[in-house]
Every structure is written in structure tokens, then in C-alpha cells.
Amino acid sequence: MIELRQTALEILLITDAQTKVGRVNQLFEVYQLGEVVVDPEALLDDQGLELPGRPQKPELIPPLQVPKRKMDTLEGRASLLHALAHIEFNAINLALDAIWRFGQMPEQYYLDWLRVAKEEAYHFSLVNEYIASLGFAYGHFQAHNSLWEMVERTQDAIIARMALVPRTMEARGLDAVPMIRDRFKQVKDTRAVEILEIILHDEIGHVGIGNYWFNYLCDQQQLSAITTYKELARQYRAPKLKPPFNMDARRQAGFSDEELSLL
Ligand SMILES: [Fe+2]
């Protein structure tokens, strides 16, 4: 038997992307064989550890320094896919971090994030293999790190993590992916379109998991989901939500009518 939270921390520390993906897949298989236990009481800490484990490249730059990507060159399209690969790499890390860092949650919480980790590993592989087929590799371009920065900013409180990572940052992905998909559609890149459809479908589930556990924590502390979200967004300096919003996907991901009407 292996313990899920300890193992998630170990995998989070792995620097090589392929090795990390392989270990996530292996962990999920072992879980399906019934050989994983969850210890919500385990006291783990990251003192002296540098999180997340990541390869030396890509070089990280501030979001505003990311060059505009042109769809009329192979390099431009590859760099857009590379940005996506980096987001998926960080998404593997954020799922693993949600598992090891926060104790005292119901077992289902940890299993939900294990599923997210496995799906993010799949997304990373899809994008990475496609980039490779175009003659590029993960690490070739620069990348920005805003997703992981929000993970770091919310490491002191699980309610802030659920509010601001899945149901803010990943939910922004629900809005953004259809637009990116349409840019690839215009240049008739059917493989990229296929990959983006898979990602969009799975991400609805990830935001849904964030919504479920955010609402669970609000109920437990008798807090209003709406005012709590507003306060957390201010306190943790969440990015402002900007239209267009993917209302359908957001509804499927479990945002309430009231939340949708406030967008
Ligand atoms: Fe993903």
C-alpha cells in the first residue's frame, strides 16, 4: 500500500516533465488496483523543498513580456501550443499540491484531485507530443507562470485555493480555450482543435471539483459562497474576470445562476 498525500509530494518534486507524467499515470493505476490509501491526518511539510519540481527550461518571464503569437507561422502556432503545455505542466503540479498540502479533508477530496492530476498529465502529453511532431519541445520557448503564482499565494488556506485556482484560474481557461480553438480552426489545424476540445471537456470537470469543494468549505463554516468569493478575490489579488465568458461551460461546471449573473 502507498499513501497518496506523501506520494503526491514526492511526484511534485520531480523536475523532469516526462518522469513526472509517468509517475502520475503509475499512481493512478496503482490507485485503480486498490493499492493506495489516503491519510488526511498526515503531517507533511515543504520546509527546505523547492516547489514545484520543474525542468530548467522553459525560462519564466512576466505575462506582459510574452510576445504576441502569430498564427501564420509554424513557430507562432508552436509557441501558442507551448504556452498551453506549460499551463498543463503547472496544472499537474497544482493538483498534486492540492493533495499533499491540505489535511483533514474527506477522502473524496483527495481522489478528486488525483483524477485531475491524471487528466492534466494526459493534457500535457497530448500537447507535448504534438509540439514534438512540429519539431519543437517543451522548454523551447519562454513561458509565464501566473497559474503557479496563484497556487503559491493561496498555500495558507484551502478555501482560498479552491476559490482562486480551480474556480478562477481554471475557469478562465473555460472562457479562453474556445477562442484559441477557433484560431486553430481558422488555420485548419485539426489536431490542435481536437486536443483543445478534449482539454475543454475535461476542464469543466476540474472547475466542477473546485466548485464542489469550495461550496463544501463554505457550508461547513456557514459562509455565503458569493461574499466569501468576493472577499478572497480581493484579499489574494485575484485577476479581474473579463468577458467573453463561456456561460454554458461555467454552468456545467457548477456555478450557480446567481454567480453567473454577477459576471
Ligand atoms: Fe488541463
Ligand SMILES: [Fe+2]
Ligand atoms: Fe485543469
